[in-house]
Amino acid sequence: xxxxxxxxxxxxxxxxxxxxxxxxxxxxxxxxxxxxxxxxxxxxxxxxxxxxxxxxxxxxxxxxxxxxxxxxxxxxxxxxxxxxxxxxxxxxxxxxxxxxxxxxxxxxxxxxxxxxxxxxxxxxxxxxxxxxxxxxxxxxxxxxxxxxxxxxxxxxxxxxxxxxxxxxxxxxxxxxxxxxxxxxxxxxxxxxxxxxxxxxxxxxxxxxxxxxxxxxxxxxxxxxxxxxxxxxxxxxxxxxxxxxxxxxxxxxxxxxxxxxxxxxxxxxxxxxxxxxxxxxx
Numbered sequence: 675x676x677x678x679x680x681x682x683x684x685x686x687x688x689x690x691x692x693x694x695x696x697x698x699x700x701x702x703x704x705x706x707x708x709x710x711x712x713x714x715x716x717x718x719x720x721x722x723x724x725x726x727x728x729x730x731x732x733x734x735x736x737x738x739x740x741x742x743x744x745x746x747x748x749x750x751x752x753x754x755x756x757x758x759x760x761x762x763x764x765x766x767x768x769x770x771x772x773x774x775x776x777x778x779x780x781x782x783x784x785x786x787x788x789x790x791x792x793x794x795x796x797x798x799x800x801x802x803x804x805x806x807x808x809x810x811x812x813x814x815x816x817x818x819x820x821x822x823x824x825x826x827x828x829x830x831x832x833x834x835x836x837x838x839x840x841x842x843x844x845x846x847x848x849x850x851x852x853x854x855x856x857x858x859x860x861x862x863x864x865x866x867x868x869x870x871x872x873x874x875x876x877x878x879x880x881x882x883x884x885x886x887x888x889x890x891x892x893x894x895x896x897x898x899x900x901x902x903x904x905x906x907x908x909x910x911x912x913x914x915x916x917x918x919x920x921x922x923x924x925x926x927x928x929x930x931x932x933x934x935x936x937x938x939x940x941x942x943x944x945x946x947x948x949x950x951x952x953x954x955x
Contacts, residue, residue: 683945685746686946692939697738699934722740725737734922765898768899769899773816797843800864832853833852873894878890886951893908
């Protein structure tokens with residue numbers, strides 16, 4: 675099957691501003707199950723220059739720069755992906771010691787994964803929440819990851835919040851509600867406290883419903899030797915499938931923002947976005 679993704683973003687400024695260089699993260703990453711057949715990026719106002727680059731974490735970015743004064747910045751990204759069958763359980767953890775928590779990464783691997791193991795405070799109640807789930811599965815790594823993902827989906831209320839950084843894990847746990855990025859960031863930090871390398875992923879998730887309302891989605895990836903990076907979506911309580919289309923991944927959510935940049939001027943801005951995901955005939 676082929677899937678078309680149309681993602682439009684517009685910033686409208688109350689008065690003219692000068693656009694400093696901006697980075698765009700909209701191009702889906704090719705995976706074992708998704709081949710990028712076509713990608714176009716339309717930007718208004720006309721750019722003085724734009725360059726496709728790979729950032730420090732191997733994500734595709736489009737770096738753009740501008741001339742003159744403007745009242746709008748509009749970006750339209752259109753992607754067509756060819757989707758293949760995918761077995762998310764086609765792996766074998768190796769060495770076998772990684773089947774049980776806690777485990778330790780080999781020293782050379784730990785150095786490479788160090789940004790994805792960096793911890794922040796998560797509070798004692800969240801630690802106990804994770805420890806309780808871990809004890810219920812007798813420390814089994816894959817069972818724990820699956821059960822934790824399901825429990826977050828069941829125990830927390832998902833809400834839509836289009837703008838703003840993720841809440842800190844302590845706040846999300848206390849509120850018992852949040853957006854997809856709040857749940858992913860909370861899960862990532864809990865996993866890091868248990869010694870599991872985890873990173874934040876931003877991208878698209880297609881689901882077949884009658885009246886879909888799509889938003890840019892966020893989920894978690896963990897690194898397990900023998901499996902590589904594998905995805906878990908706490909918002910939906912599932913392992914990621916071939917209907918998940920990652921755009922960027924990072925040890926910190928800040929490096930996955932679809933648009934980053936600044937303007938010179940005192941104008942406030944209004945952000946509007948739209949996202950369509952369609953299966954092509």
